[in-house]
Amino acid sequence: MRKYILAIVFSLLIGSIILSCQDEGQIEQAKYLTGGKDLYKLHCQNCHGENGEGLGELAPPLTDSVFLAEHKQKLACYIKNGLSDTITVNDVKYDGKMPGFKQLNDIDIAKLIVYITNSFGHKQGMYKYEQVAADLQNCK
Amino acid sequence: MKRTVISLWALCFLFLFSCSNEKKLPIFGERSVKIVKGTDGIDRIDTVYKTVPDFKFLNQDSVYITQDDFKGKIYVTDFFFTSCSTICPVMHRNLKEVYEKFKSNPEVMFLSHTIDFKYDKPSVLKKYAQKLGVDTKKWEFVYGDKESVYTLAEKDYLVAVKEDSSATDGYIHQGWLVLVDKHRRLRGAYDGTKSEEVAKLEKDIAILLAEKE
Numbered sequence A: 001m002r003k004y005i006l007a008i009v010f011s012l013l014i015g016s017i018i019l020s021c022q023d024e025g026q027i028e029q030a031k032y033l034t035g036g037k038d039l040y041k042l043h044c045q046n047c048h049g050e051n052g053e054g055l056g057e058l059a060p061p062l063t064d065s066v067f068l069a070e071h072k073q074k075l076a077c078y079i080k081n082g083l084s085d086t087i088t089v090n091d092v093k094y095d096g097k098m099p100g101f102k103q104l105n106d107i108d109i110a111k112l113i114v115y116i117t118n119s120f121g122h123k124q125g126m127y128k129y130e131q132v133a134a135d136l137q138n139c140k
Numbered sequence B: 001m002k003r004t005v006i007s008l009w010a011l012c013f014l015f016l017f018s019c020s021n022e023k024k025l026p027i028f029g030e031r032s033v034k035i036v037k038g039t040d041g042i043d044r045i046d047t048v049y050k051t052v053p054d055f056k057f058l059n060q061d062s063v064y065i066t067q068d069d070f071k072g073k074i075y076v077t078d079f080f081f082t083s084c085s086t087i088c089p090v091m092h093r094n095l096k097e098v099y100e101k102f103k104s105n106p107e108v109m110f111l112s113h114t115i116d117f118k119y120d121k122p123s124v125l126k127k128y129a130q131k132l133g134v135d136t137k138k139w140e141f142v143y144g145d146k147e148s149v150y151t152l153a154e155k156d157y158l159v160a161v162k163e164d165s166s167a168t169d170g171y172i173h174q175g176w177l178v179l180v181d182k183h184r185r186l187r188g189a190y191d192g193t194k195s196e197e198v199a200k201l202e203k204d205i206a207i208l209l210a211e212k213e
Helices: A002-020 A024-043 A065-070 A072-081 A106-117 A129-137 B002-020 B088-101 B122-132 B146-156 B195-210
Strands: A087-089 A092-094 B032-037 B043-048 B056-058 B064-066 B074-080 B108-114 B139-142 B161-163 B171-173 B176-180 B186-191
Touching: A024 A106, A065 A072, A065 A087, A072 A106, A072 A129, A106 A129, B074 B088, B074 B195, B088 B108, B088 B176, B088 B195, B108 B146, B122 B139, B146 B161, B176 B195, B186 B195
Parallel strands: B074 B108, B108 B139
Antiparallel strands: A087 A092, B032 B043, B056 B064, B074 B176, B161 B171, B176 B186
């Protein structure tokens, strides 16, 4: 009997050690995600909607995976400087003006990008804050 | 035994009557009294409710609309501006849902006033209405000079609006959706940024529609 209990306790211990060994990258991404969600609510949700559905033709939805993937290097520019070009999202043209969010620093922009590109049905992985500075260099 | 049956019946009737009591919305705004002479020559006291005064604004098609366009209708009104990125998108996202619900009811209308008298000319409003997907006769977007729109907002619809250069987009205003009845009286105000309040608005529109004249 005692042997059994020991065996169970031992295997539980090993199991929990293995489970807690999530890889570091995943933990970091989870941190970005939670921070990003709060920032999204604060700065983006009014126009783009709780589920990224957009608002009529006034604000584009954030559900177009192809658009996000193709423009991933430009997302930081869009957020920081705003956008007034005409863009096509989910086959619909949008020519409205998005305000820039100059006050956001690199880490906040990175969190937003991670949240947006890993929510609303997307799974595009990590985007580190170091990348923001590099991408902002190439804004038009 | 007989007594129980009778009291049960009485109880049933009570329930019946309590159900037939129709719900009524309150009437808002200051009220005054006036003395009216009845047909029998006796003076009586009558309550005068606050009503929305006459107005005349350009709509999104650059056509003047007045109170007469809302005659015999109940309507929901609000104050917004097209370049607003704070509460307006949320208000209109919610109001659009109400609009969709009552789209086929000719007795319900919507009236949005812009408070950006500098930029939101009718052509801008037209574009906005089209993009929101509600460019119909049922939902009017109107433009007027600062004085008349701001006065109407604060004195008559009881919504605070202000030009403020320190605010995010240059204006501050409250997000009330105001419900007005067929006699131009205010019957409700709902926070357009809260979905539970907007759900209440939908219910109250139905109550108001069912109200007898």
